Amino acid sequence: MSEMLGIDFMQRALLAAFLVGLAAPLVGVFLVQRRLALIGDGMGHVALAGVAVGVWAGQSPVWTALIGAVIAAVVVELIRSSASANGDVALAIIFYGGIAASVVIIAKSPRGTPASLTAYLFGAITTVTPGDLWVFGVLTVVILAVVAVLRWRLFAVASDEEYARSAGLPVLALNLALAILTAVTVVVSMRIVGLLLISALMIVPNAAAQVIGRSFRSALAWAVAIGLVCSVGGVVVSYAADTPSGGTIVLLAIGVFLVAAVGSAVRTRLARAAGARHDEAEGHGHEHGPGCGHEAIPHGDHVDYVHDGHRHAPHGAHYDEHSDEHSDEPARAYEHSVGAQLREGGSR
């Protein structure tokens, strides 16, 4: 371990991993909330074109990638917000155009080799330069500051855009801000995670955290913790096992997600087995069945009967009261039947 920490490139790789692990889940949660889990992937494609231009021109590819990704972010969000019928196709053209251009430009550039492309696509721990680290540090501070200030507004827009508009929130500006945050996160992650995998570190820690967290706030804290553990841990494993860092980090994150998901499923099952909530309908002398006079409502693997405003489900020799979560449904069904009676009465 101390040997590893003594190596310059590993120090930089671990610091870069820390920055990525912190920033990516913070931005990713809003993408998950808006069901845009794949948008970071597309921006990675366009950032790659920026990288190619940098390699071709002999410039730092981080800056050209940043420019490419931010331009893509703005264009993508404007296309999305216009809600045009061909928006989806337009996005696909931009994203594939990015990948295609990058491959062609790299092949034609004097310093370009397919090998350098692989490092950008999948991440490599030896590639973080001191200059990169400074840029990543500054960009991460910007991401943290912007998310800290805007988080509840981004949350409000993502959860109910129409309401956010009615409350005077600048919805388009906030959506553009999120798109640009995504682009910046893509660039911060390009060395360690790689441009084809970066979206995973924005999304997967949040997916795992959603299983664990009990509120938006706590789930976000969990997502950042998982992101940090996976990105820093992934770089360590990558060094020890001599594997590409991006793939290692993402596999680790998916492993955490699977453990969380299975753990949650087991916990739910155990709680159910312990008979967590079980209300037996009292004094039920009547046996429900087809044509018994009570409204029947198919419910999953059984049929409920609306009985005196309650919903009864057969369970062995007795009937269970179905819980509050369903209380709207029978009443609504009842209201419909009342409405039907009124209509019949009115038409006579």
Add this chain to the structure above:
Amino acid sequence: MRVTGPAPVIELRGATFGYGERAVVTDIDLTIRSGEVVLVLGPNGSGKSTIAKGLFGLTDLLAGEVDVFGMPRASFRDYPRLGYVPQRHTLASSVTVTVAEVVSSGRLSRQSWLGLATRADRAQVRRALELVGLADRASVDVGALSGGQQRRVLIARALAGEPDVLVMDEPTAGVDIANQHGLVEVLARLVAEGLTLVVVTHELAAFVDLVTRVVVVDGGRIAFDGSRDEFVATGSEVLHDHDWHHHLDRPARRSPVISAEGPLSQGGSRS
């Protein structure tokens, strides 16, 4: 139309709302004054929601004028005064969100960009949740609530902004009768505190004791505008062929839908 009275809070003059070039409601004249409880009735597709959305700039104003608190809507910036409860069927989303977190977003329009939620903000969120009877559910995942409870969360979100006028779009759709009762009680309390209420709905029954004025929208135009009593007296002619008009002659002896002696208890006696 009343000539005198409290100051108008919403004023539409020849307003035409729609989407892009397409007009949905045409030439609407409507003045709503402080303290009124206005029911905007109409069948599905009549354009009543389009009017409500137009008040918030969510539908395009194609002609005419809209004033909010005496100011053209386009230059109105005092957003918290005009609260909105959109028509939504579920709050469940791809992320876990607690009731209190949803309601807290109702405070955003009162907070500065760099400001954090203050003690006053939290107190107002708590008060809004108490008003709708969900104080004990503050830290529950909204996705786990029933439809009626979710509707009350949306109302609490609007109330958290401390509005003077509350516009609600179909607040009772999909809400069971017991919860409709609870909802109307909450609204009655707020009206008593001075809230002006505009309810867009196709169900009159639940609000019949609360409403002071009825506006009927049909085919993109205002077909009726008058007091509750005028509506009960003449409304049935206005609404001759819509199924919801059958509620109309009930108010005097209360609607069977909301009555304690109604079909619900009859249904119970069958068992």
